[in-house]
Amino acid sequence: MADGLDADPDLAFEHTPTSDQSFENALAKARDGTRLTVDDAIELLTTGSDDDGIDPQRKEQVLEAADRRRAEVVGEEVTFVANLNNNVTTACDVGCLFCNFKDAAQRFERDHDGENDGFTKTPAQSREIVDDALDMGIYEVCSVSGLHPAFALDDEHRGVLETLDDPDVQYTPPEAYDVDPGTYVEQIDAMNVDGVHVHSMTPEEAYHARRGTDWSYEEVYRRLRDAGLDSVPGTAAEILVPEVREAICPGKIGAEEWLTAMEAAANVGLDITATIMYGHVENAAHRAVHLQRVRELQDRTGAITEFVPLSFIHPETPLYRQGLVDGGASDDEDELMIAVSRLFLDNVEHIQSSWVKYGDEQGLKMLSCGADDFMGTILSEEITKRAGGDYGEIRTFDQYAEMIESIGRVPVERSTDYRKRRKLDADDAPLGPLLGPRADGSPMLDGVPEQPPAADD
Numbered sequence: 282m283a284d285g286l287d288a289d290p291d292l293a294f295e296h297t298p299t300s301d302q303s304f305e306n307a308l309a310k311a312r313d314g315t316r317l318t319v320d321d322a323i324e325l326l327t328t329g330s331d332d333d334g335i336d337p338q339r340k341e342q343v344l345e346a347a348d349r350r351r352a353e354v355v356g357e358e359v360t361f362v363a364n365l366n367n368n369v370t371t372a373c374d375v376g377c378l379f380c381n382f383k384d385a386a387q388r389f390e391r392d393h394d395g396e397n398d399g400f401t402k403t404p405a406q407s408r409e410i411v412d413d414a415l416d417m418g419i420y421e422v423c424s425v426s427g428l429h430p431a432f433a434l435d436d437e438h439r440g441v442l443e444t445l446d447d448p449d450v451q452y453t454p455p456e457a458y459d460v461d462p463g464t465y466v467e468q469i470d471a472m473n474v475d476g477v478h479v480h481s482m483t484p485e486e487a488y489h490a491r492r493g494t495d496w497s498y499e500e501v502y503r504r505l506r507d508a509g510l511d512s513v514p515g516t517a518a519e520i521l522v523p524e525v526r527e528a529i530c531p532g533k534i535g536a537e538e539w540l541t542a543m544e545a546a547a548n549v550g551l552d553i554t555a556t557i558m559y560g561h562v563e564n565a566a567h568r569a570v571h572l573q574r575v576r577e578l579q580d581r582t583g584a585i586t587e588f589v590p591l592s593f594i595h596p597e598t599p600l601y602r603q604g605l606v607d608g609g610a611s612d613d614e615d616e617l618m619i620a621v622s623r624l625f626l627d628n629v630e631h632i633q634s635s636w637v638k639y640g641d642e643q644g645l646k647m648l649s650c651g652a653d654d655f656m657g658t659i660l661s662e663e664i665t666k667r668a669g670g671d672y673g674e675i676r677t678f679d680q681y682a683e684m685i686e687s688i689g690r691v692p693v694e695r696s697t698d699y700r701k702r703r704k705l706d707a708d709d710a711p712l713g714p715l716l717g718p719r720a721d722g723s724p725m726l727d728g729v730p731e732q733p734p735a736a737d738d
């Protein structure tokens with residue numbers, strides 16, 4: 282369990298990590314492929330809810346079952362994507378307590394004086410960054426951002442926001458800021474260079490893109506799709522249980538709204554991913570309920586291409602600094618999270634090991650605990666770095682091939698939707714991407730793209 286509850290005795294949750302199931306029964310079901318219940322998941326995540334702490338032998342049994350399932354479902358290939366992270370802006374007033382990526386939006390205003398180490402990019406700047414990365418061979422741009430108060434979905438939405446007189450709807454015209462981020466549609470259109478795969482607009486961003494209107498999420502995602510959006514990142518899910526969201530992100534959309542937005546994206550033909558951000562105040566019951574909600578969403582949509590467990594990075598976050606938690610998940614908890622995700626999500630093919638969160642050594646270990654995907658090259662990273670994580674911002678194809686072969690598996694470059702795949706061999710180094718629109722097999726590192734442009738002030 283995450284240690285948060287010990288750190289803050291005021292947090293009394295209704296969901297407690299107890300169950301009517303036994304560990305042995307849950308393990309037997311996991312081994313023979315019977316669909317697991319929330320109680321089963323609690324038993325597996327805790328290696329038995331009757332005893333405190335994680336039992337090392339039982340943990341190994343869970344990891345083995347998950348690794349075997351991984352081999353049955355996807356075989357020995359380990360995939361990764363040649364991609365670029367392009368965060369458009371750090372301006373955000375939602376105030377999630379686990380996040381240190383954001384900067385108060387006021388600090389980006391023209392008449393604000395004082396330091397600001399955040400950034401906002403114009404659509405033209407985003408295009409240039411994507412254009413440069415395309416020359417390096419990327420297949421995908423992954424773009425998630427703060428909810429800048431000047432953002433509108435498109436010109437029509439801006440018209441609505443400019444005439445709206447509702448203090449509950451946050452909107453400040455772009456003229457008030459040093460840098461104008463444009464509209465979401467302009468940003469997507471700008472990043473949509475030469476058929477690169479655009480992976481963007483989390484449910485939280487989609488919520489911002491319809492604020493002050495009664496437009497459906499389908500309408501919002503349709504307009505974004507028409508501007509070039511290809512798939513939707515499943516962040517903002519955090520823990521899909523209201524009592525946890527109230528503690529860690531009271532300003533964020535609710536669990537139901539996240540699910541509604543995701544289903545809408547799937548309804549208009551977009552692929553989606555799903556995440557869990559764990560290891561803070563939540564307990565194993567919350568993680569288990571979260572997995573159930575994701576599995577139900579996948580039963581309804583079939584559109585989730587991968588599940589990404591995101592281990593909470595604590596050092597620079599308000600949750601940690603305010604003493605609400607005393608750290609993140611342990612290695613044991615991380616391994617069990619990956620394993621139980623594989624065992625519980627019988628309808629999601631790919632489980633991602635996030636090297637940004639786990640690092641190389643532990644990230645590789647996860648590939649033997651049920652994970653089969655090793656994320657992407659990303660080339661730049663702000664969210665984890667600003668939270669105090671220190672596993673870097675890029676992995677090259679040579680590094681990927683060597684690491685994956687070192688554990689006896691087969692490195693494979695993939696497309697975002699996993700439909701295009703290409704095997705690699707570390708002996709052929711130097712290696713580079715081949716699936717991107719401009720990829721020609723050259724190594725990516727010949728020209729690392731520039732870090733975010735100058736801060737707003």
Ligand SMILES: C[S@@+](CC[C@H](N)C(=O)[O-])C[C@H]1O[C@@H](n2cnc3c(N)ncnc32)[C@H](O)[C@@H]1O
Pocket residue numbers: 373379380381382425426427428483484485486516517518519556558591592593594595598664665668
């Ligand atoms: C920083 S937000 C950016 C997109 C958008 N503002 C949103 O909330 O959907 C993307 C995700 O990063 C993850 N994240 C933020 N801070 C984190 C931290 N300290 N450790 C792990 N994941 C974090 C959260 O899951 C969050 O939903």
Ligand SMILES: Nc1c(NC[C@H](O)[C@H](O)[C@H](O)CO)[nH]c(=O)[nH]c1=O
Pocket residue numbers: 362364366421423480554587589591633634635636637638656657658659662664696697698
């Ligand atoms: N796991 C993290 C990602 N994942 C993004 C992936 O690289 C890729 O976009 C996805 O697999 C689409 O198929 N990005 C981060 O910035 N940080 C992570 O922890």
Ligand SMILES: N[C@@H](Cc1ccc(O)cc1)C(=O)O
Pocket residue numbers: 423425513514515516554555556589591664665
């Ligand atoms: N969740 C996104 C990517 C992502 C993950 C974690 C982050 O901190 C940021 C972005 C996806 O893989 O679809």
Ligand code: SF4
Pocket residue numbers: 373374375376377380381382383426427428485533
């Ligand atoms: S997680 Fe997203 S919405 Fe929450 S504060 Fe950070 S950037 Fe803003």
